[in-house]
Amino acid sequence: MEKRIGIIGGGPCGLACAIELAQKGFDVDVYEKKNWPIYKVCGEGIMPSGHEILKGLGIFKYLDQSDFREFEGIEYYQYGIPATKANFEKNKKGIAISRIKLSEALFLRCGDFSNIKLHPYTEIIDTKSLDHDRIILCEGIRGKIKSKLNLGSSINQNRKRMGAHAYFNIAWANKFIELHWGENIEAYITPITSNKTQLTILWDENKVKPRGKNYYFSILKQFFPHLSQFTIDKMDGRVSSYGPFNTKSRCIQYGRYIFAGDDLYFLDGITGEGITLSLKQAKLLSGLCFNEENYKAKVFNHISNYELFTRLSLLKSSYRNFRRFGLNLFQAFDKLFPYFLKLNDGTEELTRKEKFIIKIFSIFINKDYRPNSIL
Ligand SMILES: Cc1cc2nc3c(=O)[nH]c(=O)nc-3n(C[C@H](O)[C@H](O)[C@H](O)COP(=O)(O)OP(=O)(O)OC[C@H]3O[C@@H](n4cnc5c(N)ncnc54)[C@H](O)[C@@H]3O)c2cc1C
Secondary structure, eight states, X not given: OOOEEEEEOOSHHHHHHHXXXXXXXXXXXXXXXXXXXXXXXXXXXXXXHHHHHHHHHTOGGGOOGGGEEEEOEEEEEETTEEEEEEEOSTTOOEEEEOHHHHHHHHHHHHXXXXXXXXXXXXXXXXXXXXXXXXXXXXXXXXXXXXXXXXXEEEOSOSOOXXXXXXXXXXXXXXXXXXXXXXXXXXXXXXXXXXXXXXXEEEEETTTXXXXXXXXXXXXXXHHOGGGTTOOGGGEEEEEEEEOOOXXXXXXXEETTEEEOGGGTBOOOSTTSOHHHHHHHHHHHHHHTTTOHHHHHHHHHHHHHHHHHHHHHHHHHHHOHHHHHHHHHHXXXXXXHHHHHHHHHHOGGGOOHHHHHHHHHHHHHHOSSSOTTOOO
């Protein structure tokens, strides 16, 4: 059995892969250009299936109850008014946690394994120096190695999506993550502890053109005037931005290289699925112990489902009428939104009929990972 694995990138995906593989007896090196714990712009809401995988990774012994908050579902707002909301399935909860806390807990958990070697401040420029049997590329959306290997490609879309986020010393009582819809722009409110709440904005730079030093607050004022409690004086730290999100790898696996996380594919943060998807891939990688055909097929299913739901949400963002139609539908049929959440998150538990329906939709909507196009 191939035993030595090199992982490039120590974000949630890289560290989760390391823990999963170490549990299966592999020797793992993780190379990270920064030092842990690592911060990144993110909505910081993790879906129930991601929450379950984090439990399995054993990171909660390194977290206090006050380090995170569980949430029960998603609530949509339109022009400041609650439009519709959906609970996750019974007994399932998402988890809202700052990236620093998540990174720290994963990092500490890696320390429990003598077969994981962490290499901070080690940017890999050229993989020739790595003699591992397998190399898992988890560099995130700005990964340079896939371009070097000539395996990078741009995402098929005519948007230029950007994200910005900040923390606020505000206690937010809602047990749902709030998504406030605007025109080509969305605001996410995620309470991450009992007295700290974060607000992430996602927008299309081609349509919304934020300018100036205080662009984040001018956006809030212009598009979300009802969120007036999020003021500069309540901000904890500073505003950070990220984007555009426009790269993917042209394949899932190539020779000894295997892609995972955002390095493999990241279309948008609009559905809050990125970390969960990374964790699912990490689990698959270890579970299948590099039976690559299975890994490729299963990962392919995950990505095409993610692409489908993300593209549907992006349509809602770009087209007012589509958004109105979608929200009206969710209001009229109260089981529909929870069902969509289940489809979006519960890919492992879908019936054959549900999988078939998703596949049919994918044919019309997906542009990047169409069925039968595994490279
Ligand atoms: C605005 C926004 C909001 C989001 N909201 C959510 C959300 O609410 N919920 C959710 O689940 N997901 C969300 N996401 C997505 C989520 O942030 C990503 O899916 C997740 O970070 C992917 O993890 P990763 O480990 O693949 O990549 P990253 O977190 O980007 O980690 C990659 C790591 O690799 C390191 N690295 C890169 N190149 C090298 C190199 N050559 N050598 C060594 N190290 C290297 C980097 O320093 C970095 O630490 C959001 C994303 C954005 C942009």
